[in-house]
Amino acid sequence: MVQKKKRNVIVGQSGGPTAAINSSLAGVYRTAIDRGYNKVYGMIHGVQGLMEGRYVDLSDHIQSGLDIELLKRTPSAYLGSCRYKLPEIFESKEIYEKIFDILAKLEIDCFIYIGGNDSMDTIKKLSDYAIISGSDIRFVGCPKTIDNDLALTDHTPGYGSAAKYIGTSVKEIIRDSWSLETSHGQVIIVEVMGRNAGWLTGATALAKGEDCDGPDAIYLPEIPFDMDAFIKKIKALLKTKASIVIAVSEGIRTKDGKYVSDMDKSVEYVDAFGHKQLTGTARYLCNIVSAECGCKTRAIELSTLQRAASHCASRVDILEAYEVGGAAMKAADEGDSGKMVVLERLSDDPYQAGTEVKDVHKIANDERTVPREWISKDGTYVTNEFITYVRPLIQGDVGPIMVDGIPRHLYRPGFQDIL
Amino acid sequence: MVQKKKRNVIVGQSGGPTAAINSSLAGVYRTAIDRGYNKVYGMIHGVQGLMEGRYVDLSDHIQSGLDIELLKRTPSAYLGSCRYKLPEIFESKEIYEKIFDILAKLEIDCFIYIGGNDSMDTIKKLSDYAIISGSDIRFVGCPKTIDNDLALTDHTPGYGSAAKYIGTSVKEIIRDSWSLETSHGQVIIVEVMGRNAGWLTGATALAKGEDCDGPDAIYLPEIPFDMDAFIKKIKALLKTKASIVIAVSEGIRTKDGKYVSDMDKSVEYVDAFGHKQLTGTARYLCNIVSAECGCKTRAIELSTLQRAASHCASRVDILEAYEVGGAAMKAADEGDSGKMVVLERLSDDPYQAGTEVKDVHKIANDERTVPREWISKDGTYVTNEFITYVRPLIQGDVGPIMVDGIPRHLYRPGFQDIL
Numbered sequence: 001m002v003q004k005k006k007r008n009v010i011v012g013q014s015g016g017p018t019a020a021i022n023s024s025l026a027g028v029y030r031t032a033i034d035r036g037y038n039k040v041y042g043m044i045h046g047v048q049g050l051m052e053g054r055y056v057d058l059s060d061h062i063q064s065g066l067d068i069e070l071l072k073r074t075p076s077a078y079l080g081s082c083r084y085k086l087p088e089i090f091e092s093k094e095i096y097e098k099i100f101d102i103l104a105k106l107e108i109d110c111f112i113y114i115g116g117n118d119s120m121d122t123i124k125k126l127s128d129y130a131i132i133s134g135s136d137i138r139f140v141g142c143p144k145t146i147d148n149d150l151a152l153t154d155h156t157p158g159y160g161s162a163a164k165y166i167g168t169s170v171k172e173i174i175r176d177s178w179s180l181e182t183s184h185g186q187v188i189i190v191e192v193m194g195r196n197a198g199w200l201t202g203a204t205a206l207a208k209g210e211d212c213d214g215p216d217a218i219y220l221p222e223i224p225f226d227m228d229a230f231i232k233k234i235k236a237l238l239k240t241k242a243s244i245v246i247a248v249s250e251g252i253r254t255k256d257g258k259y260v261s262d263m264d265k266s267v268e269y270v271d272a273f274g275h276k277q278l279t280g281t282a283r284y285l286c287n288i289v290s291a292e293c294g295c296k297t298r299a300i301e302l303s304t305l306q307r308a309a310s311h312c313a314s315r316v317d318i319l320e321a322y323e324v325g326g327a328a329m330k331a332a333d334e335g336d337s338g339k340m341v342v343l344e345r346l347s348d349d350p351y352q353a354g355t356e357v358k359d360v361h362k363i364a365n366d367e368r369t370v371p372r373e374w375i376s377k378d379g380t381y382v383t384n385e386f387i388t389y390v391r392p393l394i395q396g397d398v399g400p401i402m403v404d405g406i407p408r409h410l411y412r413p414g415f416q417d418i419l
Numbered sequence: 420m421v422q423k424k425k426r427n428v429i430v431g432q433s434g435g436p437t438a439a440i441n442s443s444l445a446g447v448y449r450t451a452i453d454r455g456y457n458k459v460y461g462m463i464h465g466v467q468g469l470m471e472g473r474y475v476d477l478s479d480h481i482q483s484g485l486d487i488e489l490l491k492r493t494p495s496a497y498l499g500s501c502r503y504k505l506p507e508i509f510e511s512k513e514i515y516e517k518i519f520d521i522l523a524k525l526e527i528d529c530f531i532y533i534g535g536n537d538s539m540d541t542i543k544k545l546s547d548y549a550i551i552s553g554s555d556i557r558f559v560g561c562p563k564t565i566d567n568d569l570a571l572t573d574h575t576p577g578y579g580s581a582a583k584y585i586g587t588s589v590k591e592i593i594r595d596s597w598s599l600e601t602s603h604g605q606v607i608i609v610e611v612m613g614r615n616a617g618w619l620t621g622a623t624a625l626a627k628g629e630d631c632d633g634p635d636a637i638y639l640p641e642i643p644f645d646m647d648a649f650i651k652k653i654k655a656l657l658k659t660k661a662s663i664v665i666a667v668s669e670g671i672r673t674k675d676g677k678y679v680s681d682m683d684k685s686v687e688y689v690d691a692f693g694h695k696q697l698t699g700t701a702r703y704l705c706n707i708v709s710a711e712c713g714c715k716t717r718a719i720e721l722s723t724l725q726r727a728a729s730h731c732a733s734r735v736d737i738l739e740a741y742e743v744g745g746a747a748m749k750a751a752d753e754g755d756s757g758k759m760v761v762l763e764r765l766s767d768d769p770y771q772a773g774t775e776v777k778d779v780h781k782i783a784n785d786e787r788t789v790p791r792e793w794i795s796k797d798g799t800y801v802t803n804e805f806i807t808y809v810r811p812l813i814q815g816d817v818g819p820i821m822v823d824g825i826p827r828h829l830y831r832p833g834f835q836d837i838l
Contacts, residue, residue, distance in 0.1 A: 017598040075591050077598035167825050168730050172494050175828060176727035179436040179496035209822065211830040300722045308595035311587050311731055314824065394824035403628065405733065405813035406586050409594060411630040 006036050007107040009329070011058070012043035012050065013077040013144075014084070014115035014122065018158030019165075019310040020321035021144045022410075023072040024114045025079065027325025028142065029058055030068060032110070035333050041106060046082035046113075047122060051098055055106075060413075067410055072318055073400055074409035075310035085118050086125045089132065096129045103137055110138050110332035114325070116145035116156070117367065120340055124360045127338030141340035141360055142328040144321070146307045148199035151366035152358050153342035157324055158307070159199060160317030160393035165309040166192060166302060167206025167394065173300060174212055174245045181242035186296040187234060187289050188245045190215070191282035193306055195251040197369045198222050200306065202382040203390055204247035216244045221251035222369050223379035225260055230285070231292050233380065238293060250281050260284060311407050315396025320353065327355040351392030425455050426526040428748070430477070431462035431469065432496035432563075433503070433534035433541065437577030438584075438729040439740035440563045441829075442491040443533045444498065446744025447561065448477055449487060451529070454752050460525060465501035465532075466541060470517055474525075479832075486829055491737055492819055493828035494729035504537050505544045508551065515548045522556055529557050529751035533744070535564035535575070536786065539759055543779045546757030560759035560779050561747040563740070565726045567618035570785040571777050572761035576743050577726070578618060579736030579812035584728040585611060585721060586625025586813065592719060593631055593664045600661035605715040606653060606708050607664045609634070610701035612725055614670040616788045617641050619725065621801040622809055623666035635663045640670035641788050642798035644679055649704070650711050652799065657712060669700050679703060730826050734815025739772065746774040770811030 009032045013021055025042070032040045042061075044054040056079075062068060071078060089096060103111065111126065113119050123141040130137055143150050148159035170190055177188050192201040198220025208214025216237050219225060237244045252260050261281040282299035290297045320343060327341045340360045346352040374386040400407035428451045432440055444461070451459045461480075463473040475498075481487060490497060508515060522530065530545065532538050542560035549556055562569050567578035589609055596607050611620040617639025627633025635656050638644060656663045671679050680700040701718035709716045739762060746760045759779045765771040793805040819826030 013598075017595055074594065076594040076596075080600070081598040083599065164824055169724055169728070171825060171828070172727040172729065173723055175493065175495040176436055176723045177495075178831075179432075179500040180502065181499065206825055209825065209827070211828045298723070300724070301720065303719045304592055304595045304717070305588055305719070305724075308591040309588070310591065391823060396824070397821065402816065404810060405583055405815070406590060406625055406628065408628075409590070409630045412597075 006038065007109045008039040008041060009037045009110045009112065010041040010043060010050075010055065010103065010106060010108050011112040011114070012046045013079045013081050014046040014113060014119040015081060015145065016116070016307060017076040017081055018144055018146050018307050019075045019161040019313045020158045020317050021114055022074045022076075022078045023318045023321035024142050024144060024157060024325035026062070026068050026071040027322040028112050028114070028329045029062055031326040031329035035329070037109070041108070042079045045080040046084060047086065047099065048082035048084040049080065050102060051095070053102065061410070070401060070408060070410040072322060073310055073313070073398060073407065075308040078410065078412065083118065086122050089125060089129055096126075096133075099126070100129070100133065100135060108137055110140070110329065112140055112142055112328050112332060114142040114144050116143070116147070116150060120150070120360050120363050123340065124338065127360065130337060138332040138335065138337035140328045140332040140336055142324055143340060143342065146200060147194055147197050149197040149367045149369065150363065151368045152363050154345040154353060155343055155393055157317060157321035160314040160320070161310070161312070162200055162306050163203035163206065163390055164314040164317070164394035165312045166200060166203045166306055168312055169302060170204045170215060170245070170247065171207035171212050174207060174215070177243040177245055184295055185238040185293070186243050186298070187238070187286070187293065188243070188298045188300060189282040189285050189289070190245065190247050191250055191299065191301045192247055193302070194221060194249045196221055196367055198249050199370060201247055201249040202370060202386050205382050205387060206390065206394065215247045216241070217246050217380040218382060219246070219248040219252050219380065220370060220375060221249045221253065222372070223375060224255040225252040227254070227288070231288070234289055234293055238295060248281055248285065252281060311400050313398045314394045315398050316351070316393055318398045324355055327357070331357045348388055348392065351395070425457065426528045427458040427460060428456045428529045428531065429460040429462060429469075429474065429522065429525060429527050430531040430533070431465045432498045432500050433465040433532060433538040434500060434564065435535070435726060436495040436500055437563055437565050437726050438494045438580040438732045439577045439736050440533055441493045441495075441497045442737045442740035443561050443563060443576060443744035445481070445487050445490040446741040447531050447533070447748045448481055450745040450748035454748070456528070460527070461498040464499040465503060465534075466505065466518065467501035467503040468499065469521060470514070472521065480829070489820060489827060489829040491741060492729055492732070492817060492826065494727040497829065497831065502537065505541050508544060508548055515545075518545070519548070519552065519554060519556075527556055529559070529748065531559055531561055531747050531751060533561040533563050535562070535566065535569060539569070539779050539782050542759065543757060546779065549756060557751040557754065557756040559747045559751040559755055561743055562759060562761065565619060566613055566616050568616040568786045568788065569782065570787045571782050573764040573772060574762055574812055576736060576740035579733040579739070580729070580731070581619055581725050582622035582625065582809055583733040583736070583813035584731045585619060585622045585725055587731055588721060589623045589634060589664070589666065590626035590631050593626060593634070596662040596664055603714055604657045604712070605662050605717070606657070606705070606712065607662070607717045607719060608701040608704050608708070609664065609666050610669055610718065610720045611666055612721070613640060613668045615640055615786055617668050617794075618789060620666055620668040621789060621805050624801050624806060625809065625813065634666045635660070636665050636799040637801060638665070638667045638671050638799065639789060639794060640668045640672065641791070642794060643674040644671040646673070646707070650707070653708055653712055657714065667700055667704065671700060729817075730819050732817045733813045734817050735770070735812055737817045743774055746776070750776045767807055767811060770814070
């Protein structure tokens, strides 16, 4: 059998950035080159940029083994990201024709998309269109999200590093709170990302150990938030401790589905995409606690640092992200399309995991939340099973490459001109 | 000459905590033991706790060389801190009598206090009282503050680690902002601590390097804040860049001395000491920018993490803090009183610094701010001289001692009972 000559690969990043998404990009690039592909293109700002003809030749950017290592340690989406959802094929065939024209022009054989639920939806639709239109381009998805809410995979690259940063930072916040505690009491409320899934907020429990009690309560979005019970709990805690640290998800809602962050009418945030931003949950709760309990309060939002802190990345996470990128490229090279790479956990202790390839049609748009049995009975903490699950994912460090005291990232020459 | 038998030492921590203050505590302890003192007591919550008879025997807590290393890597004030300013001696002699009674009971020879301006004021008053009352107890101050606002010393332990964390985090925030930039533009405003001195806010410029442009503008409290000029600058920047990151000090004020954070009437924070908390500067400015420029905004407060992030500490800082603690103990042992240890910079390149002992009367209550010539002409950035000054202080890392993926701190057994 005559092997068809390998042509080009294109890779894109989509959705919220993470500390590990560029490690997957490095994995895709390395495997594509190793497997004999000619060019590896990078879409600027995902399919949205691609449709506008914005892409780069990645070999202009990754020129050495050192660049690969820098890229693995560079947070945020190196190529830029987008939050763009393709329309249904029957709704807008022109968009698909346009994308496939560009891919044909670039002589693309493999299309790899690194992202979360929306990105897997993109892979699903593009691979479907390839079948309809008789294209032999292969479309494979590579999972990524700090939210850890993708179905079918044991966990998602990006989550482990975010969890490690959150556990570390909350432990430091707890320590800090001890220094100026007073008999009046103080309540610190830490707000963590996660609109519907409490994987990140639950990771605050990682602060707990022989040297730290961990947060005093954890409120996940999976459990309806009860303001009266919350205040009652704070008051009870204040009787036993001078300093209390509470973790809340930005997405906690009351029984009737109303976001707690929506209760504060004085502030409203809408992002550029018209999504309401859920900031202000901790701040609002602090105001309530201050009024109800008469104590000092402080609201701390971990904000974008929790998804960008590559200086505190998990080694397991960065290496898995790299492997998953390579596995996605390998799958596409070997003929898979309409697939996503997933991580399968083989064992907790010692931790072992491997990659598998699954049908993307079974994954897209399905949000995985924390199972009820991994949340304490009264809904204000995570169980030991949760910790057993997350602990292996935060192991080991990826020393940043420090230059003059600050972590070095991979530079993006000439990007300003394409943006 | 017969050497007087050495008795006991007491050490306390005061003011805002830092990532390095416990390294100074470790230095005091180690040098006291090395120099043959019998017991090293630690005041719980500074002189305030001491007056209530709250202290520990530090040898119950530091039992090995490993404990010393853990303590150097433990953020926040291990002994607990206070914000207590002693009254003038003539105003309340009883307070001084009470403190000296406790010190006599504990057979104290040396009293070391680690802290900032208020703490040096405590050293000054206690050493004055010792002279008046004929006590031969020696009182020596050990500088500490992330704010870097102490006079006579080249810099203060705690500042370097905070600066390193701030530079690193702002660089990651800038990277993160690139991923989802849109043609509408977005403005991210990062709020940094520092009520009157801009040393920490200026350190955001450390993010600037070959791989990062750094923040687009930096607003220090030393320069009166002009809202019109600020909006004009943002509008001009938005014409050239899709994503803008601005650093502001929590303490910026308008020409008439009004805090920007006070302009937002909807929120008011007062801490347990009745000090108004200056949070909300970035949030308020974001609301203004959003209204004036019609773009997406995000306010990020680095909050207490900037003073507690020992996972990102500077090696130079942690080692200097340790040395300064040892030097304070040495000075007291050799008979100094009413003194503070300072750091003297001998050279920028290669960086060399040593300790000296200065009269605390010349230091107390004098706030050192960023010199005007280290701020750009238009007042919206720091100069290269500023960077040359701060760069050596953030060099090198202190690897946290990681246990199960999270930094380990020195435990505080039994502290709950004393608090």
